[in-house]
Amino acid sequence: MSGRAGGLLRESLHRRRGEFLRLTGWSLVQAVPAALSGWMVARAVDDGFLADRTGKGLAWLVALAGAVMVGAWATRRVTLGLSAVVEPLRDELVTLVTSGTLNRSAQAGRPVDTGGVARLTEHVEIAREAYGAVVMFVQGFVVTAAGVLLGLAALDPALLVFVLPPLVLGLALFAGALRAMAGRQRDVVLADERIAESTSAVTGGLRDVAACGAEDLVQRRAGERIDAAAKATRALARMTAVRTVSLGIGGWLPLVLILAGAPWLVQRGVSAGAVLGAVTYVSRGLQPALQGLVQVLGGSGLWLLVTLSRIAEAAERTTPDTTGTADAPRGHPGTVPPGGFGGVELRGVTFGYARSAEPVVDGLDLVLRPGEHLAVVGPSGAGKSTLASLVAGVLEPQAGRIRLDGVPVRALGTGTPTRHRVLIPQEAYVFDGTLWENLTYLAPDATAAQVDAAVDAVGARPLVARLGGYDVPADPRELSAGERQLVALVRSYLPPARLVLLDEATCHLDPASEARAEEAFARRPGTLLVCAHRISSALRADRVLVLDGTGTALGTHEELLAGSALYRDLVGHWEVTEPSRAAGSPSAAQSPPTAQRPPTAQRPPDPNVTASRTPGRS
Known part of the structure; x- marks a missing residue:
């Protein structure tokens, strides 16, 4: 010194x-x-x-x-x-x-x-x-x-x-x-x-x-x-x-x-x-x-x-050494959600950021089955992040109710909160500490095998190798935005939450990495809600919810292509602005081939999944 x-x-x-x-x-x-x-x-x-x-x-x-x-x-x-x-x-x-x-x-x-x-x-x-x-x-x-x-x-x-x-x-x-x-x-x-x-x-x-x-x-x-x-x-x-x-x-x-x-x-x-x-x-x-x-x-x-x-x-201070490999035993994280399966119910939910302002969410009814994979799409400012915050219990609706497995979501703040729901925002945060401390922040009792399996599932193994293992410092200033998102994704994958909300949490990843992370959370027990950043996220979902500020539309990709002009516009916009999306993504004019869609996407519409205005404006 x-x-x-x-x-x-x-x-x-x-x-x-x-x-x-x-x-x-x-x-x-x-x-x-x-x-x-x-x-x-x-x-x-x-x-x-x-x-x-x-x-x-x-x-x-x-x-x-x-x-x-x-x-x-x-x-x-x-x-x-x-x-x-x-x-x-x-x-x-x-x-x-x-x-x-x-x-x-x-x-x-x-x-x-x-x-x-x-x-x-x-x-x-x-x-x-x-x-x-x-x-x-x-x-x-x-x-x-x-x-x-x-x-x-x-x-x-x-x-x-x-x-x-x-x-x-x-x-x-x-x-x-x-x-x-x-x-x-x-x-x-x-x-x-x-x-x-x-x-x-x-x-x-x-x-x-x-x-x-x-x-x-x-x-x-x-x-x-x-x-x-x-x-x-x-x-x-x-x-x-x-x-x-x-x-x-x-x-x-x-x-x-x-x-x-x-x-x-x-x-x-x-x-x-x-x-x-x-x-x-x-x-x-x-x-x-x-x-x-x-x-x-x-x-x-x-x-x-x-x-x-x-x-x-x-x-x-210089950039960190990019050599080194991780050496940890492999295993599988314990992600079986206890005490419920992640069913979500919204009834008459209304929310606005000011009483005199137009509501961002207005009278929304939505029921998601346990294990359902929902993608939420819409133009910027339509209320996607607001909906995610409401479902997570961060925001309180001005009217209506939101329940997770029959329990009001804002009453789930006691006990072990990460058993209930995890919200991952667009701007992921990484604190000063080792990579292990960052990854196990919400699951401090996780074993090395569980952490290793979560890293492999989400696709963060190259990051672990670049940093040199789990015990090296994870300086947030030395990580890219995408790397910080990978850390947050692994951190949220480990605890046995019944509901996971990805609020554009993969927007800084390339399409292939985004697909791998979303598919890992889709395979994981529990319900998944994704605020979509690319059209590929909507294609992987069981259902798609379209938010327009003035209305909503809900259905499968094919149903919305046929019945929602806004969704067709969004798909067209995505295809024009993101020509490098995941390989095999279909055009807006035709339904995707069965081989390119997860099996769950081929199920008929669920009558328990509804919205206040369905399906949208043609």
Whole structure:
């Protein structure tokens, strides 16, 4: 960590040696009061007040006030000169962050991670402020300590015996603990980042968390990260005790030793003015400078090391190794749905996003048999995702009822929610953790054989091989949209849900991969509802529900081709815009050959499957 941060700082200082030297020159002028204060006080006491020359004593004090004014003027110049050193570093860090982020995005072929950019730019601002504080206080301490030690030697070299050893000991103790303190500070920063990342992921997936009934699991994992952050903060707080001890040894012990040794010093010939001057040097010069150094290095300095290290790590991060194979036993996931078979019933369901707006779903009646495979199609904005959310229980209808195996779907949030239903959205989410943790998120007790069988069924084996196995980190920033969907599909395939809802959950997959995933869920026990992204999804379904906003149509592919003008238009649109659809897909003008349709698609219409307006507009 310190190597990366030190390299960035050394490069920055090397490029601006002239500005840094000018800043050092003004810092020497700034240290004039500290260097002269003790000596002037000694002269005012010995040559003035104790020699019954009050005017001369006052003159020395006036001269000290003038030195303070010079120091104040130099402080202003130091503050102005500091920007010439600090601001260029900020510009370099911003360039480093943006270049690294854009390069990673270009290599991976994905949009820029705006959340990561925001966190890194926040690090840049922290580094900028911390760097300015560190430069000012470290340089100020060096010149002040040098002036104080020279002033003490000018008064009487014996005074150095009371000041120099404890100062060196205090600095050595603090420097020895600085690396450990930096490690504790890094733990705090990483813990805060993990909380921010998990919070962002949960916020973007609240619908899916609620649909899958994973509230308790999400709460527990978020609590674990919060506890880890609290633990890291407490560990850092304990290390701050070292700062207090270092300051006590280096700043306060010399003062105590001078006062305790004053009789011996006077007996040895050291004047009272010199003793008082030494007290002034320590209390008004060395002690404040040391306190500022310890506080800044123990606070801003640690933040500077950690943030520069994080920025350097982000800039150096490359795409993951694409070699390696998975090695896990094969088996079959236990996906027999307990307590029911997935029958769905909607009666008079109406829903709108505002009471004054036109309902998205209006008076819908729909009955799906257990094990039924339904595809929902319609133009954008027709209500496909809304219907999926209603059936999953994420949204509550304004009128009507929705039941799963005779139980109101919104009453299924207790017990083991993933026994009931799983909703997979279009934008699948992957959290930071191993691939195994991501795949078993909804089935933590799944065996290796079950996970392996689910991976093979859905078609995610190439992804597992590319990442190098189940135990490697699954960084969501390093996965494509299609790969994230494969992870979500396997994750949802594992738990024994009676109802699975795919809300365009395969839209980022190629047609062949989409077909494999959908067919895997169709073979799986339970009911399947697919918001179709391609016409091939409708061809694989037992029934197709057409949503139009103002009406619905329900039937087989052949029935809808004959009776729904909208469905014919949709099929024609799909065939024009997606010429590379799955091989063997029929044209809109003819029914598909039997060999290209799953056997279940050849059954006659089911009278228990109805809609509010069937089949549609001819």
